[in-house]
Amino acid sequence: MKDKPKKLCKLVKKDFLKDDLKEYVKLVNKPQYICDKCGRVANDKKNLCSTEEI
Numbered sequence: 001m002k003d004k005p006k007k008l009c010k011l012v013k014k015d016f017l018k019d020d021l022k023e024y025v026k027l028v029n030k031p032q033y034i035c036d037k038c039g040r041v042a043n044d045k046k047n048l049c050s051t052e053e054i
């Protein structure tokens with residue numbers, strides 16, 4: 001399995017949602033953080049480029 005970039009902000013631009021929707025849901029199903037640049041949310045701040053706690 002190849003390495004993937006972990007930032008959702010970038011993943012989503014690369015058709016990650018189409019290819020890996022289930023994987024994506026696992027990362028965002030209980031969001032604790034929001035990216036203050038692009039507004040995406042994630043369970044873990046390491047998956048976002050710029051984070052604020054929700």
Ligand SMILES: [Zn+2]
Nearest residue numbers: 009035038049
């Ligand atoms: Zn972002």
